[in-house]
Amino acid sequence: MDFTYDDEQDALRDAVRGLLGKAYSDFEQRRQTCKADPGFSEQVWSQMAEMGLLGLPFSEEDGGVGAGPVEIAIVCQEIGRVIAPEPYLHAVVLAGGLVQACGTPDQRQDVLGALASGERLLAFAHDEPGSRWAPTASAVTAAQDGADPDSGGWTLTGTKEPVVQGARADQLVVSAALPDGGTGLFLVDAEAAERTGYPTYDGGRAAQVTFDGTPATPLGEPGRDLAGSIATVLDIARIMAANTAVGAMETALRTTCGYLTSRKQFGVTLNTFQALTFRAADMYVSLELATSVVSWATMVLQTGDPARVRDAAARAGLQASRAGRHVGQEAIQLHGGIGMTAEYSVGSYTAVLTALDHLLGDGDHHLADLAATVAGHGAIDPLAVG
Amino acid sequence: MQLALSPEDQAFREEMRTFFTTVVPEEIRTKVLEGRELSKEEIAGSMKLLDDHDLAVPHWPEEWGGRGWSDLQRHLYLEEMQAAGCPVPLAFNASMIGPVLAQFASQEMKERFLPKTKSCEIWWSQGFSEPDAGSDLASLRTSAVKDGDDWVVNGQKTWTTLGQHGDWIFTLVRTDPEVKKQAGISMLLIDMTSPGLTVRPIELIDGGHEVNEVWFEDVRVPGENLVGEPGQGWTMAKFLLGNERVGVAPVGATKAALARAKRLAPERLEEPLVAARVAELENELLALELTALRVVAHSADGEPHPASSVLKLKGTELQQAVTELLVDLAGPASLASGTDEGALPDWVHRTVPTYLNYRKASIYGGSNEVQRQIIARTILGL
Numbered sequence: 196m197d198f199t200y201d202d203e204q205d206a207l208r209d210a211v212r213g214l215l216g217k218a219y220s221d222f223e224q225r226r227q228t229c230k231a232d233p234g235f236s237e238q239v240w241s242q243m244a245e246m247g248l249l250g251l252p253f254s255e256e257d258g259g260v261g262a263g264p265v266e267i268a269i270v271c272q273e274i275g276r277v278i279a280p281e282p283y284l285h286a287v288v289l290a291g292g293l294v295q296a297c298g299t300p301d302q303r304q305d306v307l308g309a310l311a312s313g314e315r316l317l318a319f320a321h322d323e324p325g326s327r328w329a330p331t332a333s334a335v336t337a338a339q340d341g342a343d344p345d346s347g348g349w350t351l352t353g354t355k356e357p358v359v360q361g362a363r364a365d366q367l368v369v370s371a372a373l374p375d376g377g378t379g380l381f382l383v384d385a386e387a388a389e390r391t392g393y394p395t396y397d398g399g400r401a402a403q404v405t406f407d408g409t410p411a412t413p414l415g416e417p418g419r420d421l422a423g424s425i426a427t428v429l430d431i432a433r434i435m436a437a438n439t440a441v442g443a444m445e446t447a448l449r450t451t452c453g454y455l456t457s458r459k460q461f462g463v464t465l466n467t468f469q470a471l472t473f474r475a476a477d478m479y480v481s482l483e484l485a486t487s488v489v490s491w492a493t494m495v496l497q498t499g500d501p502a503r504v505r506d507a508a509a510r511a512g513l514q515a516s517r518a519g520r521h522v523g524q525e526a527i528q529l530h531g532g533i534g535m536t537a538e539y540s541v542g543s544y545t546a547v548l549t550a551l552d553h554l555l556g557d558g559d560h561h562l563a564d565l566a567a568t569v570a571g572h573g574a575i576d577p578l579a580v581g
Numbered sequence: 582m583q584l585a586l587s588p589e590d591q592a593f594r595e596e597m598r599t600f601f602t603t604v605v606p607e608e609i610r611t612k613v614l615e616g617r618e619l620s621k622e623e624i625a626g627s628m629k630l631l632d633d634h635d636l637a638v639p640h641w642p643e644e645w646g647g648r649g650w651s652d653l654q655r656h657l658y659l660e661e662m663q664a665a666g667c668p669v670p671l672a673f674n675a676s677m678i679g680p681v682l683a684q685f686a687s688q689e690m691k692e693r694f695l696p697k698t699k700s701c702e703i704w705w706s707q708g709f710s711e712p713d714a715g716s717d718l719a720s721l722r723t724s725a726v727k728d729g730d731d732w733v734v735n736g737q738k739t740w741t742t743l744g745q746h747g748d749w750i751f752t753l754v755r756t757d758p759e760v761k762k763q764a765g766i767s768m769l770l771i772d773m774t775s776p777g778l779t780v781r782p783i784e785l786i787d788g789g790h791e792v793n794e795v796w797f798e799d800v801r802v803p804g805e806n807l808v809g810e811p812g813q814g815w816t817m818a819k820f821l822l823g824n825e826r827v828g829v830a831p832v833g834a835t836k837a838a839l840a841r842a843k844r845l846a847p848e849r850l851e852e853p854l855v856a857a858r859v860a861e862l863e864n865e866l867l868a869l870e871l872t873a874l875r876v877v878a879h880s881a882d883g884e885p886h887p888a889s890s891v892l893k894l895k896g897t898e899l900q901q902a903v904t905e906l907l908v909d910l911a912g913p914a915s916l917a918s919g920t921d922e923g924a925l926p927d928w929v930h931r932t933v934p935t936y937l938n939y940r941k942a943s944i945y946g947g948s949n950e951v952q953r954q955i956i957a958r959t960i961l962g963l
Binding site for chain 2: 196197198199200204265448452455456466469471472473475476477479480483484485487488490491493494495497498510513514562563565566567569570573574575577578
């Protein structure tokens with residue numbers, strides 16, 4: 196039982212902080228980056244590739260680094276700290292994670308190698324109109340109608356939305372309902388789909404992606420139901436989204452405290468008013484508690500058992516959701532009017548926390564999962580292993 | 582970053598679990614888990630039993646009976662103890678005056694008091710709060726005036742928990758009214774059978790007699806009973822209230838209470854709102870427990886970890902939330918507090934008294950508003 200990072204992990208954090216901190220420590224830099232398409236910095240993305248961050252989770256034979264969840268979590272926390280707009284969670288953790296989990300050796304080498312080097316951007320096309328974070332697909336269907344022999348004759352039809360970075364992506368990982376039931380995953384050349392991109396409130400980009408008999412290559416064994424693998428990768432991404440949220444909350448709280456000690460009203464700094472400092476103290480409590488659960492979930496992920504990961508992801512997701520709303524809302528309130536402006540940083544942190552909250556399941560979604568099993572155990576033992 | 586306990590700590594945890602669930606009598610443990618009141622003999626007897634196995638005061642210096650355990654081991658010890666329903670060692674002895682004497686007292690005073698404090702042969706009471714000195718403890722007015730070799734004590738203490746059982750009371754007194762208020766305070770050990778000392782019960786909203794007023798009218802205390810030096814009392818009080826990193830939040834006891842609630846009313850868990858409320862409480866308790874683990878795993882020598890305030894604040898809130906849940910699970914039956922018999926399930930009778938009783942938790946030991954103040958000032962720099 197150890198919550199500390201080792202020297203190599205500290206060095207990784209320093210390196211990532213050096214890169215992203217340099218790029219975005221000036222909030223105006225982030226704001227300008229988000230204003231122009233594709234909503235992130237291609238240069239920073241390349242630098243992340245050079246540093247090995249884009250291949251961090253993948254095995255060396257697939258062109259990656261073979262690092263563990265703690266390392267990925269460190270990258271996500273640092274991204275959250277400066278709310279870097281680069282689509283790490285979507286391209287690397289989600290889309291890349293699915294290719295790693297489900298792809299054939301050839302697919303893994305091809306796709307993950309290109310992802311890790313920064314030459315190909317992946318997007319995970321999964322959400323559909325009406326869907327709510329399930330690991331299954333229904334609005335996009337797969338058929339094997341023999342049109343294109345290169346892809347084994349598979350095609351996709353239907354609409355995915357919102358697809359984060361769907362318009363900029365070079366290659367899509369698409370979930371689709373299989374003809375014989377179940378949900379499969381497919382690789383699709385992004386150019387082959389009809390894509391309409393738009394900006395999102397967190398500074399990012401999303402797209403409507405429509406398939407109409409679009410050729411698609413099954414990821415892994417054709418026709419196999421991959422809902423279980425999708426669920427596990429979603430759980431991993433939930434834990435990483437929660438790590439990102441922890442980083443964002445830390446900065447939101449620090450920024451708020453800085454404001455309280457510098458802004459003057461009635462001739463005194465705002466921290467003179469206990470009504471404000473007590474609320475900041477409560478923000479700290481929320482952040483500390485969330486940090487504990489998220490760190491724990493990251494360590495559970497290290498143990499690898501999917502059932503425990505599922506439980507830990509729901510717990511981290513619930514805690515990060517509750518804390519993210521609390522910290523985000525109070526950060527704006529304690530700032531007052533300046534917190535409402537796009538020019539000042541703190542409101543954007545609240546926007547990013549809101550996006551993270553709804554990306555892979557909000558607090559109520561996780562709570563419903565946990566409530567369904569609450570009668571099945573006595574007290575929870577966080578130290579239980581195996 | 583590593584989830585699993587080391588093999589040594591895992592073995593330690595199992596050893597503790599076995600001890601608390603086999604050596605400590607089940608009858609007493611059941612009483613604790615059901616929230617029933619324990620007699621003086623049961624509390625003192627349990628501490629004596631723990632002491633017989635060198636488990637009453639593991640955090641004391643080793644020469645006085647401590648075990649030299651890591652903070653993590655102490656955490657595991659306390660968690661297993663609470664999960665099993667073993668009465669925790671009397672806090673006034675084990676956590677308060679014992680460590681103060683070990684740190685500040687003369688060798689003679691240590692030898693005189695520490696062994697009997699450890700075994701609970703002396704039952705200590707705490708004489709800190711006064712009617713006009715609550716959160717602002719340094720405003721205390723109980724005076725001690727030197728008369729020959731003795732101190733003569735006059736004044737009133739209040740909120741003296743279980744003072745009706747007390748043999749001795751460690752008392753903050755004002756020995757110098759001329760200096761800055763903190764500097765004029767000293768710590769006196771007073772025999773509660775001394776002439777002029779009167780203990781009067783305070784009845785609380787739960788109907789119980791847990792706290793008392795203690796009055797001092799010209800109580801003569803031998804000069805040798807002053808701990809350390811005159812004027813050191815405030816330092817000792819801060820040491821006593823602030824040196825704890827382990828066991829700040831009653832995690833194990835609250836977990837056991839929540840698990841019990843689920844056992845008592847399983848049919849209610851089929852209601853989605855109840856299930857969601859329990860699941861959310863479980864998650865918050867998990868967050869609390871993990872934060873406690875972070876604190877014990879990271880504590881620097883002797884320094885209170887700043888997140889201790891988080892543990893006190895959130896720990897008491899959750900403790901209270903579980904007592905509130907039990908009242909709601911009992912529903913209309915919760916009214917039947919004045920009997921232990923009848924047609925209703927046995928457990929419903931104590932739900933509201935327990936709920937009312939635990940409103941104290943966010944007030945004592947530095948109220949939760951004091952904890953927010955500590956977080957804002959010392960952690961956030963506000």
